[in-house]
Amino acid sequence: xxxxxxxxxxxxxxxxxxxxxxxxxxxxxxxxxxxxxxxxxxxxxxxxxxxxxxxxxxxxxxxxxxxxxxxxxxxxxxxxxxxxxxxxxxxxxxxxxxxxxxxxxxxxxxxxxxxxxxxxxxxxxxxxxxxxxxxxxxxxxxxxxxxxxxxxxxxxxxxxxxxxxxxxxxxxxxxxxxxxxxxxxxxxxxxxxxxxxxxxxxxxxxxxxxxxxxxxxxxxxxxxxxxxxxxxxxxxxxxxxxxxxxxxxxxxxxxxxxxxxxxxxxxxxxxxxxxxxxxxxxxx
Amino acid sequence: xxxxxxxxxxxxxxxxxxxxxxxxxxxxxxxxxxxxxxxxxxxxxxxxxxxxxxxxxxxxxxxxxxxxxxxxxxxxxxxxxxxxxxxxxxxxxxxxxxxxxxxxxxxxxxxxxxxxxxxxxxxxxxxxxxxxxxxxxxxxxxxxxxxxxxxxxxxxxxxxxxx
Numbered sequence: 005x006x007x008x009x010x011x012x013x014x015x016x017x018x019x020x021x022x023x024x025x026x027x028x029x030x031x032x033x034x035x036x037x038x039x040x041x042x043x044x045x046x047x048x049x050x051x052x053x054x055x056x057x058x059x060x061x062x063x064x065x066x067x068x069x070x071x072x073x074x075x076x077x078x079x080x081x082x083x084x085x086x087x088x089x090x091x092x093x094x095x096x097x098x099x100x101x102x103x104x105x106x107x108x109x110x111x112x113x114x115x116x117x118x119x120x121x122x123x124x125x126x127x128x129x130x131x132x133x134x135x136x137x138x139x140x141x142x143x144x145x146x147x148x149x150x151x152x153x154x155x156x157x158x159x160x161x162x163x164x165x166x167x168x169x170x171x172x173x174x175x176x177x178x179x180x181x182x183x184x185x186x187x188x189x190x191x192x193x194x195x196x197x198x199x200x201x202x203x204x205x206x207x208x209x210x211x212x213x214x215x216x217x218x219x220x221x222x223x224x225x226x227x228x229x230x231x232x233x234x235x236x237x238x239x240x241x242x243x244x245x246x247x248x249x250x251x252x253x254x255x256x257x258x259x260x261x262x263x264x265x266x267x268x269x270x271x272x273x274x275x276x277x278x279x280x281x282x283x284x285x286x287x288x
Numbered sequence: 289x290x291x292x293x294x295x296x297x298x299x300x301x302x303x304x305x306x307x308x309x310x311x312x313x314x315x316x317x318x319x320x321x322x323x324x325x326x327x328x329x330x331x332x333x334x335x336x337x338x339x340x341x342x343x344x345x346x347x348x349x350x351x352x353x354x355x356x357x358x359x360x361x362x363x364x365x366x367x368x369x370x371x372x373x374x375x376x377x378x379x380x381x382x383x384x385x386x387x388x389x390x391x392x393x394x395x396x397x398x399x400x401x402x403x404x405x406x407x408x409x410x411x412x413x414x415x416x417x418x419x420x421x422x423x424x425x426x427x428x429x430x431x432x433x434x435x436x437x438x439x440x441x442x443x444x445x446x447x448x449x450x451x
Contacts, residue, residue, distance in 0.1 A: 005331050012292060012309035012355045035356070042351050043332055045310075055309065057356055083345070107421030109336060109399070112345040113352070192420040193334050 007045035010053050016060040018170065022145050025168045028054045034170055036079055036118035039110050040127075064117070064172060069094045072178040078117020078171050082106070085116055095176055097183035097203065101132045104187045104199075120153070121171040123161040123224075126195030130157060131219035132185060134227035135201035138176045144169035157224035181205045182288025186280040187219070188272050190263065196220040197263045198273040200252075200280040204235065206288040211235045216248065216281075220263075221256035221273050228255040231277070240285040248281060249274045294358045298323060299367030307354050314338045314349035317364065325365035325394040329423075336422030339395035340364050346402045346421070365394035368401070376446075377401055377439045386435030388426035396422050400436045408444060412437060 015021040025032050032054035035041060044050035058064055064079035069090045076085070082102045085091060092099045105128050106114060119129040120140065133140075133153035140151050142165055153174075156164045165171055187199035199219035205212045214232040219225055230251030238244035258269040291306040296316070303321055317323040317340070326349050329337030333351040340349045341363040368375035377397045380386065387393045396419070403410065403418040410418065415436050416429070424432060 006312065006315070007310045009308060009310050011290065012353070014355075014358075038353070038356065039333060039351055042353070046331070059356065107336070108403075108418055109339060109346045109348045109421040110333060113347055 005046040007042070008048065008051075010045075010055050012055050012057065014057045014060055016062075018061060018063070018143055018172065021056050021058060021061065021170060022143065022168065024054065024056050025170070026145050030167045032056060034058055036115040036121075037081060037110075037113040038118075039106070039114045040118060040122050040124060058170070067091060069178065074176045074178055076116055076174045076176075078115060078121070078173060080116050082111035082114050082116065082119075083108075086111065094178035095136065095183075097132065097136070097179075097185055097201065100183065101128050101185035101187075101201065104128065104185060104189075107193045110193070116174060117171050120156075120174060121163065121165060123157060123159075123163045124195075125160050125223050125225065126220050128185070128187065128196065128199060128219055131199060131217045131225040132201045133174065133176075134217035134225050135203055135215050136176045136179070137215065138174050140165075140171055141173040141175065142166075142169040143172045148172075150175075154227050160223040179203060181213070181215075182284040182286065184280040184283035184287070186276040186283070188276055195263075198258075198269055198276045200273070200277040202277070202280040202284040204240070204281070204284040204288045206240075206285070209239055211238055211240055211244075211285075211288075214248075216252065216277065218252060218256055218273060218277070221258045221269060223257075223259075226252075226255050228252045230255060235281070240281065240288075245278055245281050249277050252277055292355050292358070294354050296354070296357060296360060296362055298362045299364060309353060309355045311354045312350060313340070313342075313352045313354045313357050316354040317349060317362075323364050323366055326398075327391055327394060329391070329395075334423065335392070335395075336399060337392050337395045339399045339422065341398055341402055344402070344405075346399045348421070363398070363401075365398055368397065375401075376442050377404075377436070380435040380439040380442065381432070384431050384435040384438055386427065386432045387424075392422060392424045392426075396424065396432060400439070404436070404440050404443060408440060408447075410437075410440060 035057045064077040066077045138153040181203040188197045201217045203215045214235040216231040217227045231248040234247040327337040329335035333348045338349040
């Protein structure tokens with residue numbers, strides 16, 4: 005399968021990349037690791053005439069941990085994220101989730117920025133970023149702006165990013181909360197049938213804060229405030245976990261597809277969330 | 289669409305060519321350079337038969353444009369055997385029957401090479417996790433894992449002897 009023809013650009017800085025985007029509008033797309041867009045181009049499901057490869061834009065490869073602010077460049081690969089010890093210390097849930105994405109070859113190439121910017125409900129990083137309350141930095145010809153990850157996803161493949169903007173960085177707060185990312189998939193390399201991201205803080209045996217997000221159970225990632233609230237003030241006992249699962253069920257809207265009927269997805273969602281809460285609590 | 293000037297170093301040998309941007313690296317290797325070790329299996333970045341080592345990373349060549357790889361150093365299965373015979377990984381795959389039909393083998397060995405570069409002393413579990421991007425429909429993986437473990441042991445023994 006060979007995609008239809010396009011012009012290839014490889015700018016070495018952001019202003020040049022944005023200029024090409026401005027010139028060609030929705031005929032142009034940026035290329036990060038390519039492991040979402042190239043398969044779509046092969047299937048002729050993505051139609052574009054200009055591809056802007058960002059691999060030479062050095063600033064997009066940077067990772068910094070300054071105080072409790074963690075900044076991850078969009079072109080950081082999943083493999084680089086996994087092997088970065090500073091990130092593992094600042095937000096260990098990142099590594100736990102990234103290890104469950106695709107397979108080794110794909111993780112060498114696939115990027116964090118591509119994963120969050122693509123808007124594919126099957127991607128894992130968008131759900132994770134809901135859980136972490138991340139901020140996305142977007143760069144366009146009018147300069148830079150920031151959008152909350154929780155405000156970014158509008159529908160499948162539809163995001164708050166304008167056609168002529170590039171998602172350049174992801175900012176998160178470092179967190180020592182108990183954490184877990186639980187994912188059920190049919191096989192290695194598959195998207196989640198259901199996945200749950202959980203962060204829990206506790207004091208004196210009671211939950212003081214909880215953040216819960218779900219992957220691939222709606223046409224956007226779901227941050228379930230109700231599920232988190234159901235845990236706060238409890239000892240994270242069985243009754244509290246059941247309430248959290250019930251609240252999560254009210255927030256998701258899974259579709260039937262080749263990963264199963266709706267009832268099955270709700271069942272898997274409940275199981276993933278229960279396991280994720282239990283593991284996050286054990287680490288809190 | 290305008291063609292691009294592309295330079296690749298494959299198994300130590302430099303190649304230059306003009307290619308359309310849409311040309312995938314796997315086609316460049318197989319059809320232009322006659323390097324047919326990397327196979328075309330699923331063409332959807334699942335099976336790993338097209339795995340090559342690109343700038344020190346295992347990459348599925350069916351999902352990379354040659355243009356993206358411009359300037360890269362690439363190693364394929366053709367670059368493994370030396371003047372003294374088979375590479376230790378190839379030798380161990382033969383000894384432990386790590387292949388049956390052989391279709392996945394070039395990708396398996398190329399990936400296993402990078403895995404052992406990064407983790408010279410893996411557990412069986414780490415081998416299985418590290419090889420998860422390569423599918424084999426014949427062996428059931430037992431003998432592939434055995435071959436890689438045996439290769440790791442021999443490479444480590446050779447390294448110790450050299451020190």
